[in-house]
Structures are given as C-alpha cells and as structure tokens.
Amino acid sequence: MPTATPEGPAVTGQDAAAAPQEPTLDEQIAAYQREYGELDPQVEQVVSALGRLNRRMNVAYGRQVAALGISNAEWEVLKSLVLAGSPYRMGPGELAKRLGLTPAAMTHRIDRMASEGLVTRDRDENNRVRVIVELTDEGRTKWLEAMRMASAFEEDLLCDLTGAERGVLGELLIRLLRRVEHAQPDAGGRLTDLD
Numbered sequence: 001m002p003t004a005t006p007e008g009p010a011v012t013g014q015d016a017a018a019a020p021q022e023p024t025l026d027e028q029i030a031a032y033q034r035e036y037g038e039l040d041p042q043v044e045q046v047v048s049a050l051g052r053l054n055r056r057m058n059v060a061y062g063r064q065v066a067a068l069g070i071s072n073a074e075w076e077v078l079k080s081l082v083l084a085g086s087p088y089r090m091g092p093g094e095l096a097k098r099l100g101l102t103p104a105a106m107t108h109r110i111d112r113m114a115s116e117g118l119v120t121r122d123r124d125e126n127n128r129v130r131v132i133v134e135l136t137d138e139g140r141t142k143w144l145e146a147m148r149m150a151s152a153f154e155e156d157l158l159c160d161l162t163g164a165e166r167g168v169l170g171e172l173l174i175r176l177l178r179r180v181e182h183a184q185p186d187a188g189g190r191l192t193d194l195d
Helices: 013-018 025-035 041-067 072-084 092-099 103-115 137-157 163-183
Strands: 003-005 008-011 119-124 127-135
Touching (some): 041 072, 041 137, 072 103, 072 127, 072 137, 092 103, 092 127, 103 119
Antiparallel strands (some): 003 008, 119 127
C-alpha cells in the first residue's frame, strides 16, 4: 500500500523502504546534546514532540480537506467566516488581516473561492465602496464536513488519555501558548502568504 510522506507524494514498495527516515526523538535529542552540550533534554523532548505532532496533525488535516475538494488556504477562510458568527460575513481587508495575508493574496483567494461557490462577494448595501465576503450554503457544508472529519481524528488522537489527563494536558498546553503569545504577540499570522 502506498505511503505518503509530509515532504512529498506517496511512495510505494521498495521506494518506501529507501525513503529517508526521520530520527526518533531520542536520536534527535542525543545528536543535539552531542553538538550543543548545554541542551536541556527535557525541554527539547517537549518542544520536539510538539513540533512533530503539529506537523503530522497539519498533514492529516490537509488530507481531510483535500478529500473534500478544498485547500488548507480555503479552509482558513471558511473557518474565519464561521468564527465571525451568523450571517458569516467579513470584509476582505478584515479577512486578510485575520489570516496574515496581503490584500492581493486575499483577493486571489476570494476570487477562487467565489468561482467554486464557497463564498459570495458583493457590495455592502449600506456602503457601496465596501465589499462583503459571505459564506454560502456550499461553503458551510464543506466546513461542517471538515469539522466532522477533524473531530473523529482528534478523538482518535486522544483516545489513550483519560478525561483527567486530557484536562491536565489542555491546561499545560494553554499555559505554554500564553507564554508564547506574550513573548511573540505578533506571531499569530504568517511571515509569508501561502498562495
């Protein structure tokens, strides 16, 4: 059976055995300690595990939305519109700012999504200069299906943890997130556009 790698397309049979393997966390930490003696292995274990988990989760989510015929970039717009609440509308500038995109990249993304029937783009009736992007029924259906798929994946991801362990893990991760948000308040967006 073909296997996909985060770095590229699916590989099969003999190619899968020849594909370079990522070192285990223990191997990575040992190499880091060899090259940088001041490394705290406990800290490195936590941050490396979080980094790998994040990368693998992003690959899984990307595969899920691709199965629905949308891209990660389109998913982000759908999510932003849903988070805005009913009637699921935002201006393109507000969307661009929320997603950390340039206005040109946001326009390109909205054009593509409007042609796919995921959003509409119309002039604001109260201010003809202002454009409003609104989620369509098709866009909301895609968002709901992606959420169903993600929920099943996430439940499976955490199935080995008890409710109490999930609570503790959630609290610890939120503490880490708050520290990063405090230290890097401008790091919520992207450094470059994905499109």
